[in-house]
Amino acid sequence: MRIALTGATGFIGGYMARGLSEDGHTIRMLCRPGRESALPQIAEDHREVHMGDLTDAASMAGFLKDVDLLLHLASAHDHFDEATMRAINIGGTENLLEEARRNAPDHLRFWVMSSAVIGAPVYSLYRDTKRIQEKIIRAERFEWATFRPTLVYGVGDYRHTAPLLRQCAAKRGRFLVPHDGLSKINPVHVEDVVDALKRFFDFERGVDCMYELAGPEGMTYNEFVDQTIAAAGGTIRRRNISRRWANWAIFFKGLFKDTTEDRRASAYFSLHHEHDITNARYELGWEPRTYAEGIGQVARESDWWKFESEGGKRLID
Template identity: 30%
Template sequence: MIFVTGATGFVGNHLVKTLLAFDQKVKCLVRPGSESRLRYPVKIVKGDIFSPDLAEKMSGCKALIHLIGIIREFPKKNITFKRLHVKATQVAIEAAKKAGIKRFIHMSALGTGPQAVTEYHKTKWQAERLVQESGLVYTIFRPSVIYGPYDHFTTLLARIIKRSPFIPIIGDGLYKLQPVHVNTVALAFVLALFLGDTHNHTYEIGGPQALTYREIVDTIAEHFKKRIKKVYIPMKIIKSVTIKLESFSFYPLTQEMLTMLIAGNVVKEQSFYKIFPLSPIRFKESLGFLK
């Protein structure tokens, strides 16, 4: 049986679906009240990553897939990178050891590393180090921006493009991303359970193409056969507005998000498709889920 944290999220649901397709028994840690967000029938244990009986909840499992993570902080609600990236990972590792689990597969993020400059990436790196030093047999994945059915990234862009002849572009829009389909990510996590060569390795995952933000917008507009006008918003204006509004949950950006966006998100280490028997999915040819 495979224990999954973060199963009710975008990637988590796709991962659970893939595990079931591989005839794996799945047990998911789900916070009370969030059961409806899990779209597939699996064994559920209620609680959160900080439940004192977490090791007991993992009983009977042979591997742990740890997906918990956030993209922005809300300190007043105790939602911080330090707590949900670093502390949560440490708790998961300790519980896995107590439960006799020896296999740990971890979700990190492309852009993390010892030279990380944002707290998001710094804490992702700290979490990676905990996993690497845990003594467990680990595999760590660092995906670029993930897209697919039920995502927030392409779905939001599609909604704007469908409803308006204009779309705002932050800065010059020339920063590059390497969108990777959620099916690729989900399959990678599952295949790592069976591929011995993946033990104690870290993999960057991206799609087959690095695309500028402009190209991503154009590709989605082309999918809907719609002509749009890009409205470029100077970075100086975006930054000044973000400084004033980032503490409010209704505002979609933070200064950290802007820093990461402008830095780009492109794979540097190319071993993933050499190890995993997966065909890269091209962004332009995989937008059929957008309606």
């Protein structure tokens, strides 16, 4: 099968490209000019590269010609400004759909990697742009499926997993957790995300489906931190900050600067973020690993997380 992939230069996209190429699929990867070195290394006979930018409709010409499946992973998260999130998450998806109408075969399937945060009861422009993305895809004639992973971790994640492991590897100090740390989350290993999607190839219904992808069960944020400290071999102590003191700190900070993001972050730690993976378990036979098992594997996979980036400066001994 020839699969068009956006987001191939990202953390999850790299795993997805390698996993699907190992199964014999040909992967046509979308790459922005200047990002060629970030493309995952896969077998040459399974590798195609299309140079283009999601926000530039003209550059997408031919990207979906003769492909069987579009796997849309590329997105702009909350660390981007609002204009960029709209341009990529909404505008980029509209450009892909327009290219599909022009050049894709009638049997094209459109699978999107969205985010479990879509269902979170805390405002986020990222969440809302991803909701719109899903809606405009569903309105089209193409067969679609959407996969919503929650907090994804794994080897090679230098933006989230590596900094967290380095912090938890400290031998002294405190790891401060807002509120009582009892709100629940469901981290999921990146290889389990790839496994779920690969299983979907063999699912008989296989169209117009939605799957939330998360850990096997919710864990408190305190457990999340404690298990990460254990995996990293640190002796740093976790300490909780009461909601009262957190709110007072935000109040005084608000006297001098905008605290919108602080208030949203505080609200995040007051809510449970568990996700129902029943249909992935039942329909796909999918069973993700526990966080304790997964983060232990990630931490023991050489000392990759002690560096700021692949091939970059070593930050801890």
